[in-house]
Amino acid sequence: MISLKKRSLISITDFNTEEYLHILSMAKDFEKTPIQNIAEGRVIATLFFEPSTRTRLSFESAANKLGAKIIGFADVNNSSATKGESLSDTIKTVANYADLIIMRHSLEGASRWASEVADIPVINAGDGSNQHPTQCLLDLYSIKKTQKTLDNLHVAMVGDLKYGRTVHSLVEAMCNFNTTFHLVSPESLKLPSAVKILIKERKLTYFQYTEMQEALDKADIVYMTRVQRERFVDIQDYERVKNAYLLDKSMLNNVKENMKILHPLPRVNEINKDVDNTTHAYYFQQALNGVYVRQALIASILGLK
């Protein structure tokens, strides 16, 4: 019997494969019956030291559908942090007011630190460029839902593979399912060696590309991310490559019928709007899946299921 009661989730590796598959399976149940008033009387604190409307609203929608109550802040400017209080004091105090903390912070490691000082569980909703484990869970859910399996898939990752935390977590998680990876990025933004080693250790295959089309045609899942100008030391390098990572409808002529395009959102221009109405676009439904996954996670950690 799997129980995640009182467990914190800071990095996707805090849960083993069996545990996160359990969350995905519970999420399926919430997709069927989204409103389940099982968290009545529970208080959840959403502490967004850095604003992130989409993530916050998704968590708050999930908490509300469970019947929980929410306290918190959307922005550090409204918080006592401006009075010079230490993060650990803030967390210890809020731990008195709530049953669960969901937090986002601009500093790497802040959520881990919070989980160590709080005597209630903490869910990491993003700490700097480090971890965002619920994004990974909803990505996995979206892959499983659209492909009916997680096993033996061809997954293309496109864009900034060096700094994108969601990419690293997803590669790591998919390594458990005999995935073949198609890695498309500029030379300077390739997947870090440390992550490639994980793929090799599992004796899985990966291919690297600097252009998109071949990977698109082979993939069951295309995971798009943004290539940001700020990542390039030399602006000329950016200008030279940027157009290679813009996906439009004309590139979808020879893709697999059930290929689905994911994106952690927000997008800027890396997916053209003419893709939105194709059967391959899945990024908005992916966001909806996030609500079910977060319902499952909150319910598990509060010991409600």
Added chain:
Amino acid sequence: MISLKKRSLISITDFNTEEYLHILSMAKDFEKTPIQNIAEGRVIATLFFEPSTRTRLSFESAANKLGAKIIGFADVNNSSATKGESLSDTIKTVANYADLIIMRHSLEGASRWASEVADIPVINAGDGSNQHPTQCLLDLYSIKKTQKTLDNLHVAMVGDLKYGRTVHSLVEAMCNFNTTFHLVSPESLKLPSAVKILIKERKLTYFQYTEMQEALDKADIVYMTRVQRERFVDIQDYERVKNAYLLDKSMLNNVKENMKILHPLPRVNEINKDVDNTTHAYYFQQALNGVYVRQALIASILGLK
């Protein structure tokens, strides 16, 4: 049988007369029994891209009294819009998290656009200087409640009749009820021709004034608005007329016994505080009526009644 289920309300003209009278009639029921736990499990997103505390709190009070849960933001600075995401992506994503969007935006047309991309209904809580239909509904409710009818009334509109969106909507709506209009404004802020034409088409009567007293004495309803300095090209014009649009108690000696003064609030100084304790002041009760009207509207659109 009138049903407004899944309908958006962006402009007051989106509802026909029968439909908005239906809302007023439902609102009366909520005035009698404000707490009706009929929206349990429903999630409402209040997206205020531009802050407006009074309108937001009124909607949130209404939603809470129905038992709905609320997610959202009070200010665009806390939203993902700062990451350069398009409005339509934001709306499409939030539509996954909620059953109804209530939005305010500084740009004209933003709410209409949102209602076209969202697959859930949208209520416009103000888009720039364009539309604010729930203000119009609560104005109508306040008129009907105090005068026991909407028909055959004398309505004075005072102040900035050129730019005030609430004035235009109210004139338009009252044209359906054989109203006589008394329009009091500076020369440069007269009611636009396009709105006067509506009055004429219905073969109704209007009078124009640059001073207030005569209109006050004839009116059943006096609708006050602010004359803002910024509306005048020539500051001397403003200085010359500004005192003509300040209402104080001494001007109420010969008004009708049941005359009621409305104001969309916030007021600055256009109604002197010595009016507040007269039987004619109705602007705070008017604000309270807004909660009942919004309860009725939300309940209708969610198909709960």
Added chain:
Amino acid sequence: MISLKKRSLISITDFNTEEYLHILSMAKDFEKTPIQNIAEGRVIATLFFEPSTRTRLSFESAANKLGAKIIGFADVNNSSATKGESLSDTIKTVANYADLIIMRHSLEGASRWASEVADIPVINAGDGSNQHPTQCLLDLYSIKKTQKTLDNLHVAMVGDLKYGRTVHSLVEAMCNFNTTFHLVSPESLKLPSAVKILIKERKLTYFQYTEMQEALDKADIVYMTRVQRERFVDIQDYERVKNAYLLDKSMLNNVKENMKILHPLPRVNEINKDVDNTTHAYYFQQALNGVYVRQALIASILGLK
């Protein structure tokens, strides 16, 4: 039979001793059974014209555990106050949307003024450096809970005794219980004469110190506050005394076994973290007590118990 229904609480002196002891006694009940869904359908407005995350979250946690719904704002920048509306108009309008207002404001007297214009009760959550009565209630609750009585205690107050509003309120309240006061502060930040007169009128004893140790050793309760640099006209005065008001573990060798250290929080560095794990540290539990006390207060004022 004590009833606080519809009463406002602006200053601790608004309640007599019997009344606030009644709140403490109710709070004990909420400590045993924190979740009591007795405020269903009630709407509470939390109006924070000045941000104070910890106080706001404590009140919102309390309101949520009672089953009430919350509307409001965390920061004046998101409020209509920016449109030049008067405070009394804001309060009168919000009074239409809620059953109770909890407000914090940077100006002394703002909460009292609000309670006079609103036709619903108001709880002061801090008005400038003036009053913060619920802090006082939770301080009293923490003292009573840890010492099993409020009577005949030795209470040390350390730090800024001149400007600290929580200190003044607590001295005033403890004057009813035959307290001996140990007052530790820099010369320039001594307890004001007006407060010392209250002690003398009750024929109670106080001792004044500029160093901490002796007071620590005699005290049942040590109430720490911060000595802020801004309070000193001459920065050299500050530099000379500042280290005398920093409490660390080495100073706890000869204190009473059941001595407890309180702090209104947030602390900056006036209590060293090595104190946190001693049995004397009580400041985080003190914060938790604040939730029970606020539940009791809200329930009383709404007439729910």
